[in-house]
Amino acid sequence: MAQPIVKYTLNKKGQTPEWINTSDSSFAGEHGITGNKTGYIPKYESPQDTIYLGIASGDPDPDGTPDDYVGILTTKALLQTYITETGSTLQYKTTTGTVTGVQTSVTTGLSTAWNQESYSGGLSTSTTSKHIVSGVGTLATISTSVVTKVVVKTDTTTGSTSATTETPIVIDAASTLSGVSTSVGIVTTSSTDETTGVTTTTTTTDTTSYTYTDVVTSSSTSTSETTTDGVTTRTDTVTTSETGNYETTYDYAAESTRLWDIYTAKNA
Secondary structure (H helix, E strand, O other): OOEEEEEOOOOOOOOOOOOOOOOOOOOEEEEEOOOOOOOOOOOOOOOHHHHEEEOOOOOOOOOOOOEEEEEEEEOOOHHHHHHHHHHHHHHOEEEEEEEEEEEEEEEEEEEEHHOOOOOOOEEEEEOOOOOEOOOOOEEEEEEEEEEEEEEEEEEEEEEEEEEEEEHHHOOOOHHHHHHHEEEEEEEEEEEEEEEEEEEEEEEEEEEEEEEEEEEEEEEEEEEEEEEEOOEEEEEEEOOOEEEEEEEOOOOOHHHHHHHHHHHHHOOO
């Protein structure tokens, strides 16, 4: 009995169908993509709205298949075509983390100089120049938005009050901010009280959209001590690294070969 590569959805309970081979030597849940077309009544309802690739435990019954079975891929060429179409729709990229900058700071001094309540000297620090390299491909960027300012103004018959909350955009020090644009949204609500009259509350929200490079800074510290003639010297070394995520073209042929080799081994 063959174990083919199939397209399938979860069952109505949101579980992987029992006829999908989920062993370590198989694969399931690969290359998920919605089965519905935008603007149309959905063909697949939740939790069955995502189509996956996997290896079935047997061939589909010619007399009929369950509703979580979508189709079968019988050749490597069909497999690669399907993965390519899916990846093109979802804009697949291969992302590789690359250390793009390294800098070291070394602080040395007698051990007694490190824990002074009121620092009076005795420590010396030297910092290397940052070593900078570039990764292969294009440095990935992240697009997002955040509410950066909220102004709530309340008007009553006795006067007005205003409260402002500002939230600055915070990105990693090694990242580069670009493509900044701000949109303003205003919501006004009113309520009537027989005693105090009409109260009007106006909320103005500034939402800022921006793009920043996918770079993250991290640091590590190592400490060593040496004692000579009863005198202990301590050295702290702080290494700061910048890691960027670089994107290259996704290798559809290699991915198709990987899955096809698993399928072939299962049916050997």
